[in-house]
Amino acid sequence: MQPLREKIEYENPLLSLKIWQMVRLDPRSVTWHYHPECELMLVQEGTLTVDLSDETFELRDGDIVILGNSQLHRDHNSEGNLKYIVLQFDLNNYFDQSTIPYLQYFNETKMPLSAMNYIFRENTEARREAADCIRQIHQEAVDKLSGYELAVNMLIKKLLLILIRNDTRRLLADQDRVERIRLKPVIDFVEANIDDRIAVEAVCGLANMSYYYFVKFFKKMMGQSFTEYVNFRKIKRAEQLLLTRDVSVSEVGELIGMANMAHFYKMFKRFNGCSPKEFQRKMLAWGRS
Numbered sequence: 001m002q003p004l005r006e007k008i009e010y011e012n013p014l015l016s017l018k019i020w021q022m023v024r025l026d027p028r029s030v031t032w033h034y035h036p037e038c039e040l041m042l043v044q045e046g047t048l049t050v051d052l053s054d055e056t057f058e059l060r061d062g063d064i065v066i067l068g069n070s071q072l073h074r075d076h077n078s079e080g081n082l083k084y085i086v087l088q089f090d091l092n093n094y095f096d097q098s099t100i101p102y103l104q105y106f107n108e109t110k111m112p113l114s115a116m117n118y119i120f121r122e123n124t125e126a127r128r129e130a131a132d133c134i135r136q137i138h139q140e141a142v143d144k145l146s147g148y149e150l151a152v153n154m155l156i157k158k159l160l161l162i163l164i165r166n167d168t169r170r171l172l173a174d175q176d177r178v179e180r181i182r183l184k185p186v187i188d189f190v191e192a193n194i195d196d197r198i199a200v201e202a203v204c205g206l207a208n209m210s211y212y213y214f215v216k217f218f219k220k221m222m223g224q225s226f227t228e229y230v231n232f233r234k235i236k237r238a239e240q241l242l243l244t245r246d247v248s249v250s251e252v253g254e255l256i257g258m259a260n261m262a263h264f265y266k267m268f269k270r271f272n273g274c275s276p277k278e279f280q281r282k283m284l285a286w287g288r289s
Contacts, residue, residue, distance in 0.1 A: 003072055004033040008088050011141070013282045014149050016090035017156070019134075019141050023083050029076035037088040038106075038113055039067040040159070041075070042134045046082030050075045052114060059084075064120045064130055066163075068113030085138050092232065094156045100187055105164060105172040107223030119166045126166040133159045182207050183221060190230055194237050197257045198230050234258060235271045242280040249276045 008018050016037075024046075041050065043059045050057040050065050051074050057065045067073050069091070095103045106113065120127045133155045140148040140155070164172055185206040190198060203226070204214045218226045234256045241252045253264040268276050 004031055006033045006035040008035050008037050012149065013279070015152055016093040017088065017137075017141075017152065019085065019087045019138050021083065021085050021138060024077055025080045027076075027078050027080065030074050032072055032074045034070045034072045035088065036070055037090050038069055039073075040087045040130075040134060041065050041067075041084055042087075042131050043082075043084045046077060046084075047079065048075055048077050048082060048084055052112075055114065057117065062127070062131060064117075064127055064134070066113055066116055066120070068108050071112050071114060085134055087134055087137060089156060091160075093236075094153065094160070099157070100191070101184060102160070102164070104183070104221055104223075106160070107221070111171060115171055116163050116167065118169065119163060123166050123168075126162055130159055130162050133162070182209075183218065186218070186226075190233055194233055195255055195257055200226050231267045232271060235268055238264075238268060238276065239272075239279065242276055243283055249280075252276065 010016055010018055018037075021044075041048065041059065041064065043061055043063050045061060048059045050059065050067075052067070053072050057063075059065055091106050092103065120130065137152055137155045140151045167173055186203045189203055189206055200211060200215060204211050207214055207217070209217060215226065218229070222229055224232070237256050238252050238258075241247060241255060242249075245252075247255070249264075250261060253259055253261055256264075258264040258267065265275060268274075268279070272279050274282070
């Protein structure tokens with residue numbers, strides 16, 4: 001049987017996230033599947049087994065497991081009375097201009113994010129702090145009080161900070177650290193010129209690399225090509241303009257340096273699953289609800 005590519009449906013279009021509490025009263029097994037979002041599971045009651053292609057985790061009350069982008073996995077329980085929280089989110093959407101350098105820590109080009117589970121096994125305090133974050137995110141999503149999107153955003157960032165600061169094996173922070181520093185001028189240039197057309201040739205010199213070496217180097221470090229990265233940042237800017245400025249969709253395309261409407265629509269739909277107008281309508285409707 002082929003593994004299932006699961007499509008995650010976000011409840012709130014402002015948050016690239018889904019979180020819910022799962023209750024199983026009987027034994028059950030979930031088929032092998034994967035999805036672009038990373039995933040954390042927090043067991044509240046009972047025992048849950050999570051299988052990866054090369055590792056198995058036995059989780060009990062208070063235990064956490066983290067799975068990376070498109071990592072193949074399945075879970076099952078041999079007994080009933082199981083209760084756990086599932087948190088799935090798109091890492092890319094939780095990094096802004098000030099924190100984008102840390103996105104490179106989680107690009108998974110050299111190791112899957114599941115390698116970080118050693119933190120939850122070995123560090124009781126880090127596991128407790130992460131569990132508190134997950135419970136708070138779930139409660140915020142249930143209550144939906146004013147500003148809960150801000151609370152969720154901060155809690156996701158806190159989860160990532162827990163991983164970075166408790167990574168005693170330096171799996172995240174030290175891998176290719178010097179090489180990452182070489183990309184900082186490039187990242188800064190993209191953010192400063194996000195409204196213009198940005199070509200690879202314009203940034204090679206900033207990294208002091210040839211065109212072909214830069215293309216390979218950027219993909220290795222960031223987990224996506226330079227062009228994909230620029231398009232992603234431009235669409236993030238377009239989302240901001242659609243929600244804060246009284247401008248047409250075509251004007252937004254021009255303002256972010258994507259005057260070709262067919263290309264703009266294609267890129268926007270790729271990252272959001274809908275057209276710019278549909279995105280704007282959903283966002284504004286959500287804000288009024």
